[in-house]
Amino acid sequence: MPKSELLSCVGQQVTLSPIRINDDGEGVATLEGVTIFVPHLLPGEVANVRVQSAGRSFLRGEMIERLGTESKDRVHPPCSVFGQCGGCQLQHLSYRGQLLHKQKVVEHHLRRSLRGLPAIENLQVQPTIASPSPYGYRNHVQIPVRYDGQKDKLLFGFYAPSSHELVPTEDCWLISPRLMLLWQAVRKGMETWPRELKAAIHHLHLREAVATGQQMIIWAVQAEYEKVVEHIQKFYQNLESSLRKLLTVGINRTSHETDRPNSRRADILAGSSWIEEELLGVRFRLSAESFFQVNSAQAEQLYRHVIDRLQKHSATRLLDAYSGTGTLSLLLSPYAKTVVGVESVRASVENARQNAEINHIFNVQFIEDTVEHWLPRQISDNDSFDTILVDPPRKGLHSEVISAILKANPQTFLYVSCNPVTLARDLRPFAENGYQITSVQPFDMFPQTSHVECVVTLVRKVVTT
Numbered sequence: 224m225p226k227s228e229l230l231s232c233v234g235q236q237v238t239l240s241p242i243r244i245n246d247d248g249e250g251v252a253t254l255e256g257v258t259i260f261v262p263h264l265l266p267g268e269v270a271n272v273r274v275q276s277a278g279r280s281f282l283r284g285e286m287i288e289r290l291g292t293e294s295k296d297r298v299h300p301p302c303s304v305f306g307q308c309g310g311c312q313l314q315h316l317s318y319r320g321q322l323l324h325k326q327k328v329v330e331h332h333l334r335r336s337l338r339g340l341p342a343i344e345n346l347q348v349q350p351t352i353a354s355p356s357p358y359g360y361r362n363h364v365q366i367p368v369r370y371d372g373q374k375d376k377l378l379f380g381f382y383a384p385s386s387h388e389l390v391p392t393e394d395c396w397l398i399s400p401r402l403m404l405l406w407q408a409v410r411k412g413m414e415t416w417p418r419e420l421k422a423a424i425h426h427l428h429l430r431e432a433v434a435t436g437q438q439m440i441i442w443a444v445q446a447e448y449e450k451v452v453e454h455i456q457k458f459y460q461n462l463e464s465s466l467r468k469l470l471t472v473g474i475n476r477t478s479h480e481t482d483r484p485n486s487r488r489a490d491i492l493a494g495s496s497w498i499e500e501e502l503l504g505v506r507f508r509l510s511a512e513s514f515f516q517v518n519s520a521q522a523e524q525l526y527r528h529v530i531d532r533l534q535k536h537s538a539t540r541l542l543d544a545y546s547g548t549g550t551l552s553l554l555l556s557p558y559a560k561t562v563v564g565v566e567s568v569r570a571s572v573e574n575a576r577q578n579a580e581i582n583h584i585f586n587v588q589f590i591e592d593t594v595e596h597w598l599p600r601q602i603s604d605n606d607s608f609d610t611i612l613v614d615p616p617r618k619g620l621h622s623e624v625i626s627a628i629l630k631a632n633p634q635t636f637l638y639v640s641c642n643p644v645t646l647a648r649d650l651r652p653f654a655e656n657g658y659q660i661t662s663v664q665p666f667d668m669f670p671q672t673s674h675v676e677c678v679v680t681l682v683r684k685v686v687t688t
Contacts, residue, residue: 229257229277236287240269246328246644248312248673259284263306263315265294296320301358304392309384311397311671322351322667325675329643329665336647342654348663352528355520357670361398362500363430363517366406370422377413377421379406397671402429405438408466412458420454423447425477428511433519434501437469441489441511443477452492459493470494473511488512488570497574502526505553507578512570514547518668525666525678526554529612529637532662532680533558536635538610544594544624545614549575551639552587559610562587565594599627612637619645625652636681641668646677657684 232254241250241264250264254274259282264270269291272284300306300314313321330348337343354360369378369389380391393410394403406429413421428441444451452474459472471494489511497508500515502523509515516522529551533541538559543552546564548571556562564587566572572591579587590597594615611633613620619642620628628636629652636658640646654660662680669675 229280229282232257232274232282233277235274237272237274237284238269238290239264239272239284241266244316244324246673248316248324254282257282261286262312264289265297265316265320267294268292268297302396304380304390307383308381308390308392309386310381310395312673314396314671318353318357318670321357321670322353325351325665325667328675329646329663329677332643332647333650333663336651337654340651340654342660346660346663348665351665351667351675352521352524354518354667354670355524358396359399360518360520360670361395361402362433362519363428363515364395364398364402366427366429368424368426370418370424372418372422375418375421377410377424379410379427398429399431399433401436401438402431405429405431405440408462409440409458412461413454416454417450420447420451423451430498430509430511432498432500432509435469435499437471437495437498439471439473439494439498439509439511441473441475443475445477448474448476452490455492467494471496471498475511502550503554505578505582507548507550507553508574508581509548510570510574512568513574514568514571515550516668521666521668522550525639525668525676526551528664528666528678529639530554530558532637532678533610533635536610536680536682538635540608541610541612542598542608542633543612543614544598545616546575546589547571547614549578549587549589551612551614552589553578553582553584555612556584556587560586563608564589565592565597567591567593594624595621599623602627602631607631608633610635610637612639614639615645617642617645620649625649629653629656632683634683636683638679638681640677640679641674643675643677646679650679650681653681658682659684 239252241252243251243266245251249260249262252259261272261284264286270289271287273287274282275285276283296317298317305311305314326348366379367389378391380389383390423444423446425443425445430439455472473489473491475489497510500507541559541562543564546552546566549564552562552564572589575589608631611628658681661682664678666676
């Protein structure tokens with residue numbers, strides 16, 4: 224259908240029933256042969272829908288009213304701003320339904336990418352491993368802040384989908400109960416701040432270490448830096464001593480134009496410069512800038528799975544690409560003679576080296592460099608690894624990284640992915656070049672959202688003559 228005809232559909236009210244849910248958790252239906260996406264509408268349900276907008280070859284709709292029987296997988300979302308806030312996409316879907324949906328998403332993309340290859344014949348995606356807690360699991364959150372000058376009121380909340388429009392709220396069902404209490408304390412403490420200081424706050428970073436109970440607050444400010452520092456220090460001193468003992472507070476500058484913190488590190492004003500978490504018996508020091516999995520309990524399950532996979536395929540020299548603060552490198556150190564972690568973020572590399580030191584782990588080396596730059600050069604120098612683990616960002620692996628891994632020809636290749644689309648794309652070259660997919664295991668690291676984590680194990684095929 225031409226774009227002009229699609230545009231003519233905008234504003235129409237139609238009756239639809241979706242056939243499936245897409246990667247973003249939206250119901251997928253058809254209108255006169257054109258795909259239309261409808262948030263919060265589940266397969267098997269019928270609804271009156273208003274066509275809101277037209278893309279190049281699709282439509283988007285808004286559910287006005289459900290008709291008839293609702294899906295057996297529909298549940299009542301507990302959050303009062305679900306559907307307005309962009310943080311969650313699946314609160315209306317039962318947790319059993321979420322796990323099944325994420326398994327199907329991973330399988331759909333793998334089968335589509337591997338079509339025509341022998342690897343698809345025995346492909347089996349395991350059921351998604353559930354998070355120990357479907358709510359209250361986040362150990363880290365960024366909370367945007369806006370100041371309403373007319374009412375002299377600070378507004379905290381989260382952004383609407385695909386925008387920087389603030390949806391005000393005073394709670395979040397995803398963050399841990401202890402972080403919720405910390406947020407309430409910050410909100411109350413800032414009520415008496417002068418107007419110009421309230422207006423200077425752009426967002427808050429809250430973080431906690433589940434194992435130790437330590438917490439961190441970083442205020443991101445756009446102006447009035449020195450005055451805000453004074454009020455943060457007063458806030459800290461007014462807290463009970465039991466809270467101060469476990470709390471780190473700091474400040475960072477941010478730019479309204481970029482909506483991102485500056486690259487400079489946060490200035491720590493009180494407390495330790497890091498908080499300490501523990502996973503599977505290994506301690507990790509986390510600075511304000513450190514990347515760390517937001518769901519500690521589920522991260523342990525994922526890491527146990529990776530360890531189990533590695534134990535089944537003995538490793539001598541292991542490469543951990545995109546190693547972050549060294550979590551997997553250190554956890555895997557007992558199962559390889561040597562581990563090399565490569566990470567481009569300096570603060571994360573420094574954290575990783577500190578973490579190795581405090582845990583008395585001496586067979587791990589951390590290198591500050593991009594994987595895209597370091598790995599092809601290293602493989603060209605005939606530096607070999609019999610096991611390679613990658614945990615890349617959502618964009619997946621660069622083609623040069625894939626080529627370098629294939630050239631290294633490791634016996635075992637493990638891919639930890641947060642994006643099933645790029646995961647499926649990246650696996651095809653390995654399936655075409657002598658690697659067999661032996662395990663595909665999704666993990667629900669982010670319940671109530673459309674995101675899914677996945678660990679894929681590949682083993683080099685033995686060539687028989």
